[in-house]
Amino acid sequence: DFTKSWIIILQTVTLIPGDGIGPEISTAVMKIFEAAKAPIQWEERNVTAIKGPGGKWMIPTEAKDSMDKSKIGLKGPLKTPIAAGHPSMNLLLRKTFDLYANVRPCVSIEGYKTPYTDVDLVTIRENTEGEYSGIEHVIVDGVVQSIKLITEEASQRIAEYAFEYARNNQRASVTAVHKANIMRMSDGLFLRKCREVAENFKDIKFTEMYLDTVCLNMVQDPTQFDVLVMPNLYGDILSDLCAGLIGGLGVTPSGNIGANGVAIFESVHGTAPDIAGKDLANPTALLLSAVMMLRHMGLHGQAKKIETACFDTIRDKKVLTKDLGGNSKCSEFTGEICRRVQDME
Amino acid sequence: RSCLKSSPVLHKQNSSPQPPPAKYGGRHTVTLIPGDGIGPELLNHVRELFRFSCVPVDFEVVNVNSSVATEDDIHNAITAIRRNGVALKGNIETNHNMPPSHKSRNNLLRTSLDLFANMMHCQSLPGVQTRHKNIDIIIIRENTEGEYSSLEHESVSGVVESLKIITRYNSLRIADYAFRLAREKGRRRVTAVHKANIMKLADGLFLQCCKEVASGYPDIQFDSMIVDNTTMQLVSKPHQFDVMVMPNLYGNVVSNVCAGLVGGPGLVPGANYGTNYAVFETATRNTGKSIADKNIANPTAMLLASCLMLDHLRLHDYANMIRGAVLTTMNETRLHTADIGGQGTTSEVVQSVMKNIQSGGPLTTEQI
8 A cells, every 4th residue: 555655557548539520539538637647648649541561551550559559549530531542440440450349338428418318228249240241242233242241259259248348347137139030040140159158157147139129129218228239230220329319429438349458449420520620529429438448447436537527517517518508618628527527636 | 214214113103002902792801810929919909890890801810820840821821912912910920049941931921922112100199108209200111132131151160141132123113112102192301221331232222223213203302321320310300300211121220210219019000012912010010929918918000000901902981980099099088008108908998999989089081
């Protein structure tokens, strides 16, 4: 205890500010973390795609090296270039670090009113295969086939992650979302792997539900859901549906878990070029993603402190950015959260 | 426009297929498939109500046993529907733990009869408490291909491929259906729902077909939206949507979201139209196993589906009479079953509907 108070271990986090409002919301997060005295050392990196040896598109070596070393990343929105000749940056990052799980906790924000209250669920989406394998063919003129790939390995991996997450975050149940009535083999395989993994996690309740039933029930009573695990497409749709329940992408955090211990947390909204550089952006999504990151790193106390300061500011309604219904600047909103964090010391 | 020359457009006035003519005595025969779960009891109520209201419809009941491996039952049902042209059905349960050779009977029925258009009109009922009010969305869903093509194989052990098929023919057909219906009903906007940014060829083709058809309907506004954004918009700003058209799986998702928004699976009727056949059922196709035989299921969706069927048979007066009575029960009498927050039983609701019919209750010409 004597030594603990003198040794502060700084964790390095690779920060990718991104485009548009990315830089300003990243600055906001860094300011808040400084005010909270969070033991984080930021290493800023750029991820514009470059052509590597052999003509393959890749992220810059400095960015990859930084992430491989730190294992933790925080990322702002990246713009999707049209006709740039290379795949989307998000796809590139996903492939580079084998980010197989996309995790989105959706919790109703008190003070930011939506028709849905008491939402508290987590969507865990398999992010490498499924319907987004990108394998499509024209069979004959006018007939196209798109291949959905489900593998035993990926299904097992995502199921294991989901149950581990549930255990580590004190969640009571995991629900596998599927359409095995129609896609018997593919979703059937996914379901089987989930059932197998569930056997090793008897402390967590396991249920299965059809995708359509989940959608039907989600919009009537989202409180019945806890952790949801599913293949790529269903995850894409459901995670956005759930974000809509709590107020949209501007307030929803997101994390991507990769193999080899890499985890990249990100805001999932766009770059908002129309308000970029005008001190109008709302940093909440990136901030809550950073809070998610702190929890992932085991820094629960810090996470709670920052999250509470953010939610209190929103609930108070005195200093809110435009999208939250107020007319304060990003810097003012950030400043208010910093003040609250400091008051908590 | 060479694309439209080979298009499967039905050269008729309206979008729905021609109903079979009434038989001798002016009575129609309709195939009835009770299905599983709450299907049988709800369809019994429909028959009871029809008898009470002297509706000139006779039902030919065809049972489909969902637990057997053979497909004889469903093929008998399909034959009966070919004969009668029209059917009213409950959902047939699919045991998804059976091997892939055991296909979904419901899907088999839809594809065999080529019921290419699933139509669901989602309307808020003033008497039902929901978070969003005044929703009025028509969802047109391609009903035979897409992700429901049932083409799967295990190429390598542990690796399964599932094929999603999108064809120009079916995409044009469903888009045409959507625009015709929109025009018929005086709707102003059609939104195509897709994921063409990721599935560039498949959903790209679907979107392209919608655009082509849209160009032939300059009076109707056309736009498109990516499916994940669509669901987000539906739960926050549902009033921006008018008519929506989409491939099979997204249709499944969007239909269920919309049904949930207006009050749940017990309220919304659905229709499946092909060139020659029409099959009516509840919009969200639930078996409701857990509430079966308890007299608590909401009969509204099935009763309204039977009204859609009567409209299809051009028995509009009967359709409007029953529909009006059902809506009066929902909105004025407010006799609700548990799923929409009430305490009434199924039979109490049906009794109330009959009472409203008897007292010549407010006849409404509002189409649902």
